[in-house]
Amino acid sequence: METQNRTVFIAFSSQKGGVGKSTFTAMAASILHYRLGYNVAIFDCDYPQHSLSKMRKRDLEAIMQNEVFKKLAKRQFSAINKKAYPILHCRADEALKEADIFLRSSSVPVNVVFFDLPGTVNTPGLLNTLAGMQYIFSPITADRVVIESTLTFTDVLSNILISQGHTSIQAIQLFWNQVDGRERSPLYASYEKLISELGLTLMRTQITDSKRFRKEGEAEARTIFRSTLLPPDEKLMRGCRLDQFMDEFLKIVKL
Template identity: 65%
Template sequence: MNAKHKTVFVAFSSQKGGVGKSTFTTLVASTMHYRLGYNVAVFDADFPQHSLMKMKDRDLKMVMDNEALKKLAYKQFTTINKKAYSIMQHKADSVLDAAREFINASSVPVDVIFFDLPGTVNTPGILKALAGMHHIFTPITADRVVMESTLVFSQLLQNIIMKQGETSIESINLFWNQVDGRESTPLYNVYDNLIDELGLSLMRSRIKNSTRFRKESEVNSKTIFRSTLIPPDERLMKACQLDLFINEFLKIIKL
């Protein structure tokens, strides 16, 4: 491994469940690894559900059972000439050490490691794991409970962990998810102003609401959105503005 090559540690993290942490980890990791040419890996430390480990098993079975997806996967892997990215299960309290061991043992430079972390700060080792990230991305929705939980969580990271000095965190980035075009724009403006007043960073990209975020590939489907083996279909990405999000994401992490 090239000792000068910096591997970026990224977490989609929130204290509120169901806002899309694991989904965005999968979508961005798959886009970067399979379509954009980066080498990524994922550590699933979200005990006890370990949803990404389970998703990979389901994805593999789905591809093997679906002829269209099997052909798509075969064409993809022969074209990019590399394997699927690794998803490894680990506990939060030692996941940073495990990631560094993985980087040192890797035969190719690893550009980004994504961490799927538990959604509660009471989990042993979670604050240490968060402090070891370079960039944290937190999805938010226009829901009072989600916003209150997220703002408290983000302020904890920014005002306590980052100011203590013993941290790798370079940025904490909130972004709007599940944006419904029918919702009141002034509502978002109020929240935008509140986030700005608290000194938190808000991404310009807004992810439009789509049922695709809650669906995995189906038996007869010919297109992919959320998968650990194949990147999301480009038309589906544009429909929910995920393409714009990933462009901004790459600028933030400087890749």
């Protein structure tokens, strides 16, 4: 696949923990880098958790312990002939500067840089770093605290940073995550109305709830879903609509 020679800065961002921002960062990066032919990097700025750096270490261990994953990794390397995408540490207030240094020194053109950022809005430099993103994706769940916190946070980005022109942000997209397909909570309709009234944008694709989001490579597993070294299994992607989400994601970011 041909990719344009430009770098897009993207963050899955939310003020609430546990809604999936690190998980979606890893999966989107892996799909783009390993399956779709883009060159990707991640800056893990979520101190002190550094969730994605720890995930990379676990992923390496899982591949060494699982013969199926070993074969998948070998086949993948032979097919695409490129290394795993880098996951780099830095503080939120230094992320843009560190990304610029990295891009200038990279031996290959980097199409997408993902930033895994802290969920606390008063983290030093966080708003400035978010203002340097081109695209922000915010997962929300049908939980009043999560939604109200995210809407307040997103409203600040939209109506203060963007309206005043102090930002590179081209789009902020909310999306439903952990949707229970068996139940239609009245919260969905009421909050979708509020999202529209606030002038915010909600993606069409809803990610259904699945235990696979909380599982990584295991010793006896035969398929992979959440990994920084391999892309998610395509059948598992379809099962929770992640395939539809990525199609919509690619149209939004115009890679």
